[in-house]
Amino acid sequence: MRLDRRLGRTRSILAGAAVFLFACPSLAQEASATGALERFQPSVAGDALFGVPSPGVGGHLIPRAKAVVDFGLSPLSIQEGDTRYAIVSQQTFLHVNASLALWDRLLVSLDMPFALAQGGDSPTVLGAQFASPQSAEVGDLRIGARVRLFGEDRGAFQVGLGGYLYTPTGPAGYAAEGAVRGEPHVILGGRVDRFLYSVSVGTTLRASARPHTFDARAGAAVVFGKDFFQVGPELSLSTPFSREVLLDTEDTRISVASPVSAELLVGAKLRPLPFLVVGAAAGPGLTQGYGTPVFSAVGSIGYEPQAAPADKDTDGDDIPDKRDACPETPGPANDDPHKNGCPVDTDGDRIADKQDACPNEPGPKNEDPTKNGCPPDTDGDTLVDTKDACPSEPGAKSADPKKNGCPPDTDEDGILDAVDACPKDPGAPNEDPKKHGCPPDRDADTIPDKTDACPDVPGKPDPEPQHNGCPRVEVTSKEIVIRRQIRFRFGLSSQYQTVDPMSDDLLHEVRDAILQHPEIELIEVQGHADAVGADEYNQILSQSRADSVRAWLIKRGIPPEKLVAKGYGATVPVDSNESKEGRQQNRRANFVIIKKKEP
Missing domain, CATH: 2.40.160.40 (monomeric porin ompg)
Incomplete structure (x- = not known):
């Protein structure tokens, strides 16, 4: 080289x-x-x-x-x-x-x-x-x-x-x-x-x-x-x-x-x-x-699955599957591609397949060529009368012989799906088409009465059954009641806390309730703690919680003069401090109405 x-x-x-x-x-x-x-x-x-x-x-x-x-x-x-x-x-x-x-x-x-x-x-x-x-x-x-x-x-x-x-x-x-x-x-x-x-x-x-x-x-x-x-x-x-x-x-x-x-x-x-x-x-x-x-x-x-061979002939009648109208049943060649390779009389009803409108189902002769050789189907739902539980009403197939061929009623409330506003939930008749066949819902909050813990007061869905359908915030004559606890997270130290963002939705409802009641002039935001720890620590902790809630509300449009924050430490329990659940209930914030305009 x-x-x-x-x-x-x-x-x-x-x-x-x-x-x-x-x-x-x-x-x-x-x-x-x-x-x-x-x-x-x-x-x-x-x-x-x-x-x-x-x-x-x-x-x-x-x-x-x-x-x-x-x-x-x-x-x-x-x-x-x-x-x-x-x-x-x-x-x-x-x-x-x-x-x-x-x-x-x-x-x-x-x-x-x-x-x-x-x-x-x-x-x-x-x-x-x-x-x-x-x-x-x-x-x-x-x-x-x-x-x-x-x-x-x-x-x-x-x-x-x-x-x-x-x-x-x-x-x-x-x-x-x-x-x-x-x-x-x-x-x-x-x-x-x-x-x-x-x-x-x-x-x-x-x-x-x-x-x-x-x-x-x-x-x-x-x-x-x-x-x-x-x-x-x-x-x-x-x-x-x-x-x-x-x-x-x-x-x-x-x-x-x-x-x-x-x-x-x-x-x-x-x-x-x-x-x-x-x-x-x-x-x-x-x-x-x-x-x-x-x-x-x-x-x-x-x-790496293989494709079926182009010349595959499953039934062995010398007609490739791609041109065989009955690829799994041997039959002679036919100029009609829909019948090519099919038996002369597939269903054995003595009507040639060329004239049989239902070549795979035996049936009697009929002057109507679209029904010749087909089993009777009075309602025209493609289910023969002998298997149709509702032969005079068109319906759908069903594995249950008692429902086969009948109009569907999914929730079995006696109201057909075609007119049932809630076809999957059993309900009662109603003159309002939008409520016909739906479960009762007196407060119209989309939560049926049977699962609504507050059936007469509109509320929101809640995973806890005792709160499902209930409002989370309610204004009484003396207090703005919340049915959920406000959660906090630690700030600069374990004694100073801020509102956890997961409680923002609840506090937005509190804010809206205050704005919707202009007659309320002064609210005491109360902070409470459980009995774990020293009294001085609990007092600081509860005051920190009250302050953080007040600050949250002021930041979102509540006038400062309407709110006063006060911590009560562990002095006002609502449950026993001897159990974990009781202590959880005692760690809370309340909204007490101090002053409001006279009507």
Whole structure:
């Protein structure tokens, strides 16, 4: 192989499986020969081979997905004399791959690679240092599309046109390119009995400084046991359109050792379940092209259901299912596509299927061709009278024979769903169509009386039955009563507290009640504590609670002169301090009306 010479003192260095280096040893420098290194690209989920795409698509609206792990040994190295140094000693990738088949003609796909492990020696050769990757990285997302142009799916000869677009989702390095690249390709392939094959020819066009390449992949396999097991070889080739020079300075020149990258894999796949495929493959690198490993191994597992064969004939009547109107019942060919492959008289009612309006249900003759051969159905609800519990009223099917064919009454309150304003809740008749069939609700708060704890006073839903349907705030002659406790959270210390935001809704109702009663001139906001702790502490704590509630109300529009805050410590309990529940009730705030205008 011819070697370049520079400066009169260059020394030749072979980069096994990767590059030649020419450098002046007196000048130290850092070398960078980066670019997506991984040569193996997994085929789309659902394809037969590991790295060779198939021309077919396989069904409509069939999703498939798989995970692929591939390992490459020494994909990039450099040699000085008799010593070889590994710039990249190994790479292990995980590919998450998914596809969707559409109209048995178009396939879209995604493949996301992750470099799980990378390593190398970071060697220095003739003063040039090569930094090796040492950690996991994200690769470039691959977006794919493929169209089957010719041939039947799983046929002997098919032609497909596809392409991949690689987006720079990872940082530039040995796991990602750092720039967009695309790979259009033409695929030829097919299947003859147990033998399947596929050949892909295309090119990779790069936006990076690396040269465009010509790519070819080919593979074949022998299949056993109705796609249960397959085994076969695969070969991939790639060569740049121009010589790939990775570093070219006054002192150093690095170029690819071999203009061709070639790898061989021999693999097997197993389908233990109709939707599950597992596989493994391994093989050597055949050249010393950029990124070609000395040895590679691949493992995969995927959800890859098969599409029904285009020529499937379930009933064995020599009429494919796609043209057989009765695919599970053998019958003769018929020019009528709705009856093609159906028995002459499916229901045995002695009326030929061509004249039988109900060929699958025996019935008498009828002068009306739309009813000829059909069982009687007086109300026209598609349920024959013999099975219709309400033969004179159209209704719906029901598993209960006593309701089959009857108009629906879901809540069984005797009011049909068609006129029942509450069809799922049993109720009573009502002259108001909006309330007809609904449970009684005297206070019209949308909470039925049977679950409303305050059926005569409008309220809101509450998970606690004793408060459900009751107003949370009520103004009496002496007090603004709240049926929920105001909750507090600690402020700067355990003795100073602020209102917890979870009580904002309750306090908004208190504020609205004060604004709606302008006759109230003065309210004492009382703070209370339980008996736990010293009296002085409880007094400070209760005063802090009263102050924080007063401040909350003033901030939201209540005049300060209408509110006075006073803490009572533990001196006014409403329950026993001997129980946890009692102490909880004693920790409270009250709103006592001190003064109001006389009417």
